[in-house]
Amino acid sequence: MKRTPHLLAIQSHVVFGHAGNSAAVFPMQRVGVNVWPLNTVQFSNHTQYGQWAGEVLAPQQIPALVEGIAAIGELGNCDAVLSGYLGSAAQGRAILSGVARIKAINPKALYLCDPVMGHPEKGCIVPQEVSDFLLDEAAAMADFLCPNQLELDSFAGRKPQSLFDCLAMAKALLARGPKAVLVKHLDYPGKLPDGFEMLLVTEDGSWHLRRPLLAFPRQPVGVGDLTSGLFLARVLLGDSLVAAFEFTAAAVHEVLLETQACASYELELVRAQDRIAHPRVRFEATPISL
């Protein structure tokens, strides 16, 4: 029997609703991965409500928890680490030392970094030192990097002129070290208004994917976290990077369809669970080159 992969997921937890681990853990479990959630913050709700209660985890807790798992002899079973929303740069550095610790025991372990940055136009609130840490330190250690357009712009230090420019920016990011860059959300002059587009850039080639853009009165949150979590889960389950990319687009679209049908602001993950595991829709990734 094939072994069930294990994934250490280090990102935020919200008590109410879905963002960070609260958006990604259940879907990753539902597709068949054992998840070890390590919550960087515990907030009442995601920050786009504009107000929340709760605390950031003390950074020294991250190595302490990783050591606790090592002490029971389980750390070598960790197949991948995912990091997302960080409450401080010190937390980020603690995660990188955890990743190094895990890779020393299991050199095949993968690290996916979702570089969640704050943006005034988006409303996601992240300290500036976290953005600086992601740009300067985390990208170099990640096997997979999953920025959205605003985060890709921050890495490149500019906005794109075209789709091919987005591709060039993502390729430049590949040169910093990751095996693959998944741009979860493209925005560039001339983009068709009714499409939601993504890019996958790897050492072996690049692929572009388009799915329908659905209308929401308020943009749902946690979509990026769901996207990076499902992508890593499917890679661990044995998908090629392109197959994981296509699966992720389909499963996330299914969640958005369910969320739209329920007129809900929070993602309808529980109602969409069968469609996450077995998406009915399919979007083809098409090769793209400069």
Ligand SMILES: Nc1ncnc2c1ncn2[C@@H]1O[C@H](COP(=O)(O)OP(=O)(O)O)[C@@H](O)[C@H]1O
């Ligand atoms: N098919 C879609 N239709 C409408 N909105 C979408 C669709 N897919 C994603 N979104 C929204 O687009 C925004 C961009 O998300 P994205 O950039 O992928 O990641 P992040 O959630 O990290 O910002 C989010 O607000 C999300 O809710």
Ligand SMILES: Cc1ncc(COP(=O)(O)O)c(C=O)c1O
């Ligand atoms: C606590 C928390 N975690 C994670 C996120 C990231 O969500 P998204 O997937 O939209 O990038 C947010 C966004 O507001 C948040 O408030």
Ligand SMILES: [Mg+2]
């Ligand atoms: Mg995000």
